[in-house]
Amino acid sequence: MQPGSGDAGGMNVVERAQAEALAALGHHVELITRRSDPSDPDLLELAPNVVLRHIDAGPRTPLPKSVIDSWIDEFAAGLAQLGPYDLVHSHHWMSGVAAVPLARKWGIPHVQSFHSVAALPGSSLSQGEPPESPRRVPGEAYVAQNSDAVVAISAAEAHTVIERCGADPNIVHIVSPGVDHELFRPLRPGEDGTRPEWPNGYILFAARLQPLKGPDLAIAALAELPAELRPHLVVAGDTSADFADYAQKLTELTSELSLTGDVTFLGPQPRPELSQLMRGAKVVLVPSHSETFGLVALEAASSGVPVIAAAAGGLREAVAHGETGQLMDSRRPEDWGLALRKLLTQPGLLRTMGVVARVHARRFDWRAAAIRLQALYQNLIDG
Numbered sequence: 196m197q198p199g200s201g202d203a204g205g206m207n208v209v210e211r212a213q214a215e216a217l218a219a220l221g222h223h224v225e226l227i228t229r230r231s232d233p234s235d236p237d238l239l240e241l242a243p244n245v246v247l248r249h250i251d252a253g254p255r256t257p258l259p260k261s262v263i264d265s266w267i268d269e270f271a272a273g274l275a276q277l278g279p280y281d282l283v284h285s286h287h288w289m290s291g292v293a294a295v296p297l298a299r300k301w302g303i304p305h306v307q308s309f310h311s312v313a314a315l316p317g318s319s320l321s322q323g324e325p326p327e328s329p330r331r332v333p334g335e336a337y338v339a340q341n342s343d344a345v346v347a348i349s350a351a352e353a354h355t356v357i358e359r360c361g362a363d364p365n366i367v368h369i370v371s372p373g374v375d376h377e378l379f380r381p382l383r384p385g386e387d388g389t390r391p392e393w394p395n396g397y398i399l400f401a402a403r404l405q406p407l408k409g410p411d412l413a414i415a416a417l418a419e420l421p422a423e424l425r426p427h428l429v430v431a432g433d434t435s436a437d438f439a440d441y442a443q444k445l446t447e448l449t450s451e452l453s454l455t456g457d458v459t460f461l462g463p464q465p466r467p468e469l470s471q472l473m474r475g476a477k478v479v480l481v482p483s484h485s486e487t488f489g490l491v492a493l494e495a496a497s498s499g500v501p502v503i504a505a506a507a508g509g510l511r512e513a514v515a516h517g518e519t520g521q522l523m524d525s526r527r528p529e530d531w532g533l534a535l536r537k538l539l540t541q542p543g544l545l546r547t548m549g550v551v552a553r554v555h556a557r558r559f560d561w562r563a564a565a566i567r568l569q570a571l572y573q574n575l576i577d578g
Contacts (some may be wrong), residue, residue, distance in 0.1 A: 207310065208466075208490060209348070209372055210286050211241065216373070216565030218244035227277065229270060231257045250274065259436040264328045267293050279303075282572050284346075286310060288331060291338030304575035307342040309335065310487060312355050335360045343575050346370050346568070349509030352487040368571055371512075372490055373561030374497045378470045381499030381553055388475025393427035398535070399476040399500075401431040401469060401491050402483070405438045409482035409505065410445055412526060416480070418452040419532020424539060425457060426477055433463035474498040477545065478538055481510060482523075482531065489513040492520070497556035501548040503534050519552035 214224040223244045230249040239247045250273030253266035271293035283298045284306040285291040291307045298305035313331045339345055339360035345367045347353035353369050356362045382388050389396060398417075402408040410430060417428045434442045442460065449458045464472065473479065479495035481504035486492075488509035492502045496513070502520035504510045516522040521534045538545050 207286070209308075209310070211245075212373060212375070212561045213565060213568065214245045215242050216561040217568060218242060219562070220565055220569055222569070225277075225280070227274065229253065229263070229266070230255050248277065250277075257436060261328055261437055264289050264292075264330050264334070267330075271297065281576055282306065284308065284568075284572075285338065285342075288335045288338055291342065292330075292334045295338055295341050304343040304572075305341075306344045306346055306571070306575070307338045308346045308348070309339075309352065309356060309360075310348070311485075312352075312359055312487075314485070342366070344368060344571060346571070348372055348488040349512050351508040351511065355487075355508075368567075370564050370567045370571075371559055372488055372493065373559050373564050374490075374493050374556055375561070376497050376557065378466065379473060379494045379497040379556075380470075381549065382474050386474075390427075390475075395424065395426045396477045397427040397429050397475070398478045398480060399429050399431065399472055399495075400480045400482075401464070401473070402481070403438075404430070404432045404434045404442050404445060406441070407484050408432070409484060409526075411448055412482040412528060412531060413480045414445065414448055414452065414454065414458060415528035416482075416531035416535060417457060418454055419529050420535060420539075424536065426539065428454075428458045429461060429472060429476070430458060431461045431464045431469060431472060470494070470498065473500060476500050478503055478520075478535065480531075481505065481514075482526070483507060483510070486510050486513075493556055493559055496520075496552035497559075499549040499553045501538060501545060501552060503531065503538070515551070515555050519548055519555045 210226060214226055217224050225246050225248055227248045227250060229252045233255045235249040237249060241247050252270035252273060267289055274293055275297055278301065280303060282304045283294045285294045286308045287310055295305050312335055313327050339356050339362035345356055345362045347356060347367055347369050350369060353367050357364050357367060400410055400413040404410055413428065417425060449455055473495055479500050479502045481489055481492045481502055483505055484507060486508045489504065492504050492510055492513040495502045496519050502514050504514050504520060504522055506522040506524050511522060514520045514522055523531060523534060
């Protein structure tokens with residue numbers, strides 16, 4: 196069971212992929228999240244042996260993540276009506292706070308995944324972000340210290356939950372994510388990823404539009420390229436309720452840098468459309484201030500596309516520096532512009548990096564991740 200933690204985005208790519216891979220191994224998995232729309236059904240079958248349950252906790256509407264924790268107790272009450280289960284695996288701290296006491300009451304193991312941990316007050320990661328709920332930091336410590344196991348997606352995340360949240364190193368396990376290699380694949384012979392309206396090709400930024408993800412740096416880096424070399428920048432991502440005015444700020448930045456005709460904001464893309472965009476891109480930019488892993492970088496690699504990424508968190512594990520892309524210690528637009536120019540002016544290097552990136556990505560497999568989780572779950576259930 197994997198209780199979700201919030202709004203319509205409560206179930207992320209990792210949660211669903213892990214659930215479907217576990218189901219393929221013969222398990223029944225229930226994903227549980229807060230109802231964020233009156234039309235959300237109580238029960239929805241997502242795949243064979245994978246069901247999604249919606250339970251009421253607060254208003255039936257999308258909410259900023261910074262306020263959802265006001266309804267943790269209601270979520271816990273709804274959760275208490277379900278089961279029985281063999282094990283609870285909570286994703287994000289709010290789900291863990293709701294589920295740990297119930298797991299103890301039921302006498303079953305509790306596993307915790309974080310996906311993100313609160314930035315330290317005053318850190319650069321918190322600049323431009325909404326204030327954290329005062330319950331988040333103690334909530335993260337509570338679930339890290341009271342779970343039977345903590346599953347981290349990278350060594351960088353494992354370090355964070357041990358040092359910042361106080362998790363016992365002996366119960367922390369690293370289970371790397373996988374990638375759908377059929378969906379995220381390179382262009383096939385004869386396929387053309389170019390767009391006639393963009394004669395210099397295009398580069399891609401794909402993430403939520405929020406300061407933490409650094410779309411402003413992607414736009415500013417584009418401005419560093421001369422017009423005759425400059426590719427188009429496609430920005431694919433949604434804006435959550437926490438950042439309702441941020442998209443407008445990005446549009447204003449584009450105008451200030453005289454890039455209005457060089458940047459397209461597509462909004463959120465379904466995964467098939469995203470994969471198509473990715474394989475046609477020359478480069479994918481991941482300028483996040485922090486990432487627990489950087490799944491977009493891995494999906495780009497699986498698509499045979501080099502990545503220029505910030506040397507932050509798990510991105511150091513997702514990108515093989517100099518082989519599948521470039522890791523950047525600097526956040527200066529001129530340095531990102533130079534890195535882009537290096538790749539765009541050397542088509543042989545771009546092509547080789549893309550080929551190696553696909554090989555690199557094949558190491559990450561959802562079935563392998565599910566087998567590791569299955570072994571962990573069974574050890575906990577066996578006591």
